[in-house]
Ligand SMILES: NC(=O)C1=CN([C@@H]2O[C@H](COP(=O)(O)OP(=O)(O)OC[C@H]3O[C@@H](n4cnc5c(N)ncnc54)[C@H](O)[C@@H]3O)[C@@H](O)[C@H]2O)[C@@H](O)CC1
């Protein structure tokens with residue numbers, strides 16, 4: 657009989673969900689649990705978040721005010737979904753000093769500087785966010801979202817080079833890039849489609865990748881597998897009218913389907929360490 661219990665399936669913390677966007681953090685944390693994390697804790701946020709959480713997702717936990725910017729009990733953090741009025745210095749310290757694996761998304765990306773950071777980082781920009789990051793960090797080029805979209809692999813690789821993080825450039829044919837010294841790796845996702853084009857879908861992706869990190873996948877594998885399974889969840893959902901929470905809920909079966917081995921693109925991981 658399997659000896660699995662929640663404490664062995666990884667614990668994801670989510671820093672975000674402030675200023676009128678509690679849903680973004682709830683989506684990321686829900687996705688983390690649907691992708692198999694045993695526990696998920698949210699930053700305490702505001703009363704709005706607390707109310708929404710109790711009504712919608714009683715299985716999620718809230719950090720105390722003292723734990724807010726660190727959530728020390730989590731093994732992996734998602735930083736950014738619905739994060740407004742961020743404490744700049746707390747985020748800089750988190751990135752610089754905290755060796756835990758993290759997924760940085762949405763407004764959290766505005767606080768990412770040139771790397772390396774203290775631990776493994778997966779960044780998940782959409783083309784607009786990637787363009788803003790590149791415009792800020794790449795002295796050698798001038799970037800906007802049109803240039804990112806017409807040079808997607810180059811943009812993702814350049815951002816990976818500058819930040820020393822794994823970069824997931826979202827959009828149709830999501831690109832995963834890593835540029836660590838001489839080693840450059842690029843993968844293009846073959847799953848996903850217009851069903852994913854719904855508010856909060858990116859928050860779900862961030863939570864899914866974090867769960868796979870928390871369950872023991874290496875950062876490159878977690879990023880590729882997370883993108884793949886998120887796309888598969890979209891492919892198995894109605895192509896019209898799907899909500900981000902539906903995609904999060906569909907992750908559980910998508911993960912089962914993918915981990916049978918038949919649906920993984922070759923060269924991608926076939927097993928997570930549970
Ligand atoms: N229910 C919620 O609480 C939700 C909260 N959200 C949060 O809202 C915040 C703002 O995120 P947004 O992404 O909406 O705002 P942004 O201002 O980052 O993105 C919007 C702009 O970015 C560009 N862009 C976005 N996707 C693009 C694409 N595929 N191709 C080219 N350009 C593109 C466009 O210029 C667009 O006007 C984030 O913190 C996010 O987590 C959203 O995820 C939506 C749902």
Ligand SMILES: Nc1ncnc2c1ncn2[C@@H]1O[C@H](COP(=O)(O)OP(=O)(O)O)[C@@H](O)[C@H]1O
Nearest residue numbers: 782826827828848849852853855856857858859
């Ligand atoms: N046409 C599409 N084909 C494939 N994936 C898509 C498509 N449209 C959107 N997506 C995916 O949906 C997600 C949208 O994320 P994002 O732009 O951050 O939105 P949000 O901020 O609302 O969460 C990304 O994972 C992106 O790759």
